[in-house]
Amino acid sequence: MKFFQKYTGLxxxxxxxxxxxxxxxxxxLKHNRPLYKKFGLKKPVYASVSSVDFEKLPPQPGPWLDAPDATFKLQKTQELDTFPAEIKEQILQWPTNGYLILDKFFDHKTVDLVNQEIDLLLEQKQVDFNYTNRKIMFAFRQSAAIKQVVYTPQLLQILNFLMGKKVVPFQTINFLKGSEQxxxxxxxxxxxxxxxxxxxVWIALEDITPQNGPLFYYPGSHQLPYVLNPNFDHGGTAHRIGDNAYAGYEKRVQEVVNENNLExxxxxxxxxxxxxxxxxxxHGGLPxxxxxxxxxxxxxxxxxxxVVCxxxxxxxxxxxxxxxxxxxxxxxDD
Structure with missing residues (x-):
């Protein structure tokens, strides 16, 4: 796993x-076996898999708030009233906007502790930057303090409600500099x-200014069709991933932004x-x-x-x- 995090060659x-x-x-990978059986995908779990494999299967429902009547369903859901008014108001806009902004969700003491943990993990070489030289991956697996942030009960309550399913953390990515992605x-x-x-979930661990490469995003863009391998020139074959696959993807996404006049x-x-x-x-990161x-x-x-991930x-x-x-x-069940 560490090999793929650092290696960038052929x-x-x-x-x-x-x-x-x-x-x-x-x-x-073994957790995928019952999922493959449930969805009817007849492949071994160690084999390559992509959206092309899944599009051949019977349609499956997506998240409840992606449905056309999501706003109506939200307004009728009693659980919505369990959230503070400012969060409730934003959740009501989730089907339209595709995001929430939670002001001052974590106090400075918690944020400072995360920053201290990252500095310590880097110093002790328990974590490192991946091949991008920007991203520190999976620090929550090495730090009880960061894991506590990841499992913050109020945060999980919001996410479980938005998804209509229980969420499970897969990864953390820490940045010291802007991604410029x-x-x-x-x-x-x-x-x-x-x-x-x-x-x-993106957490500001310091104040963000125009100088340090802030996050940008396109409200409502989540409602557009997903851009997946069949939707751009990835240059891949049955045996290889295209040399410029991600560049082809980024080009197609920019075309989508332009075609839809996204703000x-x-x-x-x-x-x-x-x-x-x-x-x-x-979304992405400004220069x-x-x-x-x-x-x-x-x-x-x-x-x-x-779900299959x-x-x-x-x-x-x-x-x-x-x-x-x-x-x-x-x-x-196997």
């Missing part, structure tokens, strides 16, 4: 390498079957603010204007229970630690 384009990696980590949907990186059962919004967050977004909301400026932040990606471009299933297996799939 081997990364061969599907057989991922199959071999899957075979070496088969225990981290072009517009994208998280569903190209962390795809689900059925589509839409991923939700992301970009910028999130100038304050320390402790939280941005929650839909699996298909288009860093001050190279010396940090933009400390943490993203948490949560998959939903009882995979990576569309590389066509590999998500590897899950054994302690999380039961959370994603309650039983294995």
């Amino acid at each position: 081997l990364r384009t061969f599907k057989a390498v991922y199959v071999l990696n899957n075979l070496l980590h088969l225990k981290q 072009k517009a994208h949907s998280d569903s190209i990186h962390m795809t689900t079957y059925p589509l839409g059962y991923l939700v992301a 970009q919004q910028i999130f100038y967050a304050k320390k402790g603010d939280v941005f929650v977004w839909h699996a298909n909301l288009l 860093i204007l001050n190279p010396q400026a940090t933009r400390k932040s943490m993203v948490i990606h949560y998959f939903c229970q009882d 995979y990576h569309e471009i590389t066509q590999r299933l998500a590897l899950l630690p054994e302690e999380l297996q039961h959370s994603f799939s309650l039983r294995d």
Whole structure:
């Protein structure tokens, strides 16, 4: 796993390498067996898989708030009244906007502790930057303090309600600098079957300014069709991933933005603010204007229970630690 986090060369384009990696980590894939059986996908769990495989299966319902009558359903749901008024109002706009902004959700003490933990984990070499040299992956697996943030009860209550299913944290990504990533949907990186059962949480670990590469997003873009492998020139074959697959994806997303005249919004967050977004909301990071400026932040990606989780471009299933297996799939009938 660490190999794929750091390596950027030719081997990364061969599907057989991922199959071999899957075979070496088969225990981290076994939760998919009952899911494959449930959905009728007749493939071994170590094999490549993509949206092309799933589109041949009978249609499955997506998240309840993706339905055309989602706003009506929300207004009739008594559970909505359990949320504070300011959060309730934003949840009502979720079907239209595809995001929530939770002001001052985490206090400064909590945020400072996360920053201290990241500094310590880096110093002790328990975590490292991945091949992007921007992202620190899975720090919550190494830190009880960060894990406590990930499992914040009020946050999980909101996410479970939005998804209509129990959510389970899959990964954290910590940034010391802005990502400067072009517009994208998280569903190209962390795809689900059925589509839409991923939700992301972004936490500002310091104040965000125009200088340090703020987060940008396109309200309502989650309602557009997902851009997946069949929808752009990925250059792949039966045996290889295209050399410029992700560049082709980014090009297609920018075309979608232009074709739909999407209006970009910028999130100038304050320390402790939280941005929650839909699996298909288009977003990214603006250029860093001050190279010396940090933009400390943490993203948490949560998959939903009882769905297949995979990576569309590389066509590999998500590897899950054994302690999380039961959370994603309650039983294995094999």
